[in-house]
Amino acid sequence: MTGAPTVSDTPWLDQDGQKPLVQIKGVTKKYGDVTAVDNVDLDIYQGELFCLLGGSGCGKSTLLRMLAGFESLNGGSITIDGMDMADVPAYERPTNMMFQSYALFPHMSVEKNIAFGLQQDRVPKNDIVDRVHDILTLVELQDFKKRKPQQLSGGQRQRVALARALVKQPKLLLLDEPLAALDKKLRKQTQFELANIQEKVGVTFIVVTHDQEEAMTLSSRMAVMDAGRFQQIGTPTEIYEFPDSRFVADFIGSANFFEGRVTEDSSDHVRVQTDVAEVYIDHGQSVLVGSKIWVALRPEKIQIVKTDEPVSGPNTVNGVVDDIGYLGETSIYKVALPNGQIVDVTAPNQSRPTSETPRITWEEKVAISWEPSSVMLLNA
């Protein structure tokens, strides 16, 4: 993120023995026969902007609602700031939630909506006025304070919802698909605003989203969730560049997968033999020689060049262009390999095509190659 961070960039590392703000241990939630959340563990630290990313039905919203106190637990425990939340009802928790539908009170003005939470805490009237004013300034809605929610646009309502949740200075702010209702352009702009606000205010955010880009942009750390379980937890970089499994590799961004067998394993390199190529990875990874393994490559990490001569060597394959998708910024090439597998390769269109350097076109013979460091080895 831009600007001088007021909150540590890596709160989960600079601990000095500090306990995590939120401890989720063995939490389970069942609805009849369906297990929505399956025995999950997670620690979240003060100052993080943590994203729960997953498709619909993966359990992320359920987990969020359990943190807020709207759903009971069928197993496990949730501890916030050292306190077990077991018998604590929603209105006594140190959390505040920003709802997907915003849930603004239609019979109250923007001002009154925001003041509501402070009134429940018996905050003195003068303080309420000041704090409401400050938060409205933060979200840039001072001029709208007398309006009712129906008189606001979608983006404005979203900011009111955020202000209402933040004004109470909760230890934990829970956001349920905060940007889902906004159109694409507004969403991009708001992503950055949201992250900036979090830095300024220093509150720990937990965001639930199905949008990968959002999760990648916003989070300091994220968890990819599927079928009630965490598939991987880590920073956006870790998850994108070093996915644990095919599921995560395919869920975030896209990837090409090759199945192969480990032929060499040493402390500084690994060699894998697949159907189509020999893959050389330039760092060590603990794998068993002879074992089956999956190799994944991101489309943007593959180079593509026209060639008439067949190439050989590690980390290269011959192919024929099967299909092309022109996206303006980039082009996606679908390359057919000798064994029939189709590989996606994306390349930026860095310069305009000329007669001397025409674009790669259909049915052309090409060679694709990649850096040894770009290879992702997956066990699952």
Next chain:
Amino acid sequence: MSDAAAQTAPAATPETKPLMQRIRRKLQNNWRSIVVMVPFAWLLIFFLAPFFIVAKISLAELAIASPPFTKMIEWADSGIMTIRIVFDNFTYIFEDDLYLNTYLNSLKISTTSTFLCLLFGYPIAYAIVRSGPVAKPVLLFLIILPFWTSFLLRVYAWMGLLADQGTINNLLISLGLIDEPIRMLYTEFAVYVGIVYTYMPFMILPLYANMEKLDGSLNEAAADLGSRPTNTFFKVTLPLTLPGIIAGCLLVFIPATGEYVIPDLLGGGNVNMIGRVLYNEFSRNSDWPVAAAVAIVLLFLLVLPIMVFQYFQGKASEAS
């Protein structure tokens, strides 16, 4: 609350503090029970209990007493309790042809009226749904207005129309179409007209509510797949409006079976419906046990439809 208010809160002594806290806690935890208990208690006392008393009376004998029936439970001087239950009233009802015919007649009339309401009400509801955005609220208003107007007066209006010297007969005679007035008032025909007239809104409104929620694009999809309008209606629209049809039919059938006013005003003494019989048994003959038995039998007849109605009400509220 400001600081001032907090400071002037009553200073609690060590003894009262836990008690007050306990009471407040109890209230906070149990206010829901209170919310439920009040209407629940009211209904138990004033709705449910009366039915049991009616049942009790139906099992008693007619007596010259006030109230005119024998007690069920009597305490003799020696402290022995005797319970008298008599089924005579029920056997009387079942053996007497009059009652049997009346029940059957009531069912016949209410089922036919329900069917007629459906026959006419369905197209009307459909027509409203298909109306333009300006016409729709106006039409709804026009349909609902009679519903709010006095039921009694609407029946009275038909008395004026159907009488021998009433408007319809006058019109037909003055037009030369007939020589003598047609007997319409105090016939079964008049009862049908009365029931359909007054109960029609109860058929139209549930149908309308159901139809309004239907997805218009379903009809379009059917047409796109080659279905002609009539076929679309029977295969797509009609099945989807079934909940509305059932709700409307029950809302008409159940109360119409026990109707009293319409058979009395429009049917005169000539149309036997069970509501009238019950009222007469009770007020004129003062035969409370029999009246009670008549009511209990009617209740049994209607229990099944009432339960079906409750079931559909529950489903409707879950669906929305």
Next chain:
Amino acid sequence: MYGKRSRFLTIMLTLGLAFFYIPMILLIIYSFNYSKIVPVWGGWSLRWYEVLFQSEEVWSAVSLSLQIAFINATFATILGALAGLAMVRFGRFRGRTLFGGMLVAPLVMPEVITGLSLLVFFISLNELVGWPAERGFTTITIAHITFSMAFVAVTIQARLTGMGEDLEEAAADLGAKPFKVLTAITLPRLTPALISGWLLAFTLSLDDLVIASFVTGPGANTLPILIFSRIRLGLRPDINALATIIILVISICVLIAAILMFRQQRADLRDQQMAAGENS
């Protein structure tokens, strides 16, 4: 929905509306009939309205009915709202099925049955504890409250289910205790439904004949009871006059309500336009 109304539907609609309104219009016209025999036209006259206004019986019946209706509507709304709330928001509780059944049955129960059962109840109660010794105002009101509250409960339930729980959850999340959520969030949003419930209960009470007939006592004649006793014997022009007044009063009220609702919709539309007109 697609397509305009077909000819058939339009015809049915017109016939239907004619069927609804012609009887009432004729009723009104004949109230201005000079002749004592209703269907025989004797010229325009307001004499029956005079007769009406001078009738003590009529005024006391009107007064009684209005009082009962008012008290009934208020209590029925309170009880019905509590019942509706409990059914929708309280989840499963002991006796919920029975409670729900008791809230649905009055909607369809034939009035002779409820009337009879309440009467014998009052009489037995009198035997037991000496109250109510005289039937009339109180017993009618109690009877009306009992069935009106079911209608109010249905109205409230429909509205609550349509409303969704989001706002209540948000309020709880912001620290409001459940009771506070009820008073600050749920009830204000319920106001339109409460008002229409009140009006519904008011109308039902005003209109009720059968149940009132059963549970009333000597001297306590409600308006429907009065009207009924008079029209049983045949057509009466002063009843036409009374009918006209009632129909007109009710029509005006319903019209006002419709206009208010229409105004509300226009205001909502303006709000939406205001919101959409600006860029976030």
